[in-house]
Amino acid sequence: MSVRTDTGVAARVHPSPNHGARAAGVPIDTLVLHYTGMKSAEDALRRMCDPASEVSAHYLVYEDGRIDQLVPESRRAWHAGKSCWKGERDINSRSIGVEIVNPGHDGGCPDYPGAQIEAVIGLCLDICARHAISPWRVLAHSDIAPDRKADPGEKFPWDRLAQAGVGLHVTPGDAGGGILMQEGEAGQPVEAVQSMLALYGYDVGVTGQFDRRTVLAVTAFQRHFRPARVDGIVDQPTVETLYALLSKLPSLET
Incomplete structure (x- = not known):
């Protein structure tokens, strides 16, 4: 049987x-x-x-x-x-x-x-x-x-x-765009990106320091949602894609 x-x-x-x-x-x-x-x-x-x-x-x-x-x-x-x-x-x-x-x-x-x-x-x-x-x-x-x-x-x-109805996805930002921030930088813009990543669900500290943990979270985000360039560096398309995804979450999730 x-x-x-x-x-x-x-x-x-x-x-x-x-x-x-x-x-x-x-x-x-x-x-x-x-x-x-x-x-x-x-x-x-x-x-x-x-x-x-x-x-x-x-x-x-x-x-x-x-x-x-x-x-x-x-x-x-x-x-x-x-x-x-x-x-x-x-x-x-x-x-x-x-x-x-x-x-x-x-x-x-x-x-x-x-x-x-x-x-x-x-x-x-x-x-x-x-x-x-x-x-x-x-x-x-x-x-x-x-x-x-x-x-x-x-x-x-x-x-x-x-x-087909599986998962959340948005059209990613263009692969171009200048570098906004990368490992070793610090300040409010870094904290803002960390906050958005954490809000979506990633295990990243909101410290204002672009540390290795942040690089890994950005890399994972790019690999899933903006795969044209996976490098752990935050550029404008990465920010735009992240913002677009967050805007699709219901208020209960945010």
Whole structure:
């Protein structure tokens, strides 16, 4: 007898032992997208099902669009690691994790196949509908762990997902524009950018000092929302894109 998945889209169950109980009373309100960052799908699946790895995700999406469910959505998968969003640090307890087969930066950042992205869109629409996950809580692994992670990377088509109704996205500012501020600078303009990043959800101190932590947050923001230039330097397009996103948040979130 076949085991049913949690999702309404076509998928099969391939169970991983790597999960635990979610924290009591914490809602599932976040969706985190990853790339596997390994040479092959088989390697990634093997690792996420190996108890010694202590790594897993709820879903794995293959290049051809096939989907495996590894962990029941009711359980806490081990995909986010040390992370933070809007001050919350146990992201695993409040999130669904989707791993997307792609070798990532170490593998040359190949494009995501169309069939794979269509499958990701269908799966994400289903997850967000069932758990009432807001568009602004569909996040990259790099958003919640900018000091450790770069996935799913600047080649991931967030704009295409948003057009289909998954995630929050705006047309990014032009890649040009002069430098406004960078690492080592200090003052009120730095504090203003830090405040906007923190308001959106990034784990950045509002200190007025453009420190390494700020560089990492800016880099993560650019990788997700302004991928034409990912350098951790705040230019006018970065500020414009950040402001446009904040203007789309409901007052409850801000």
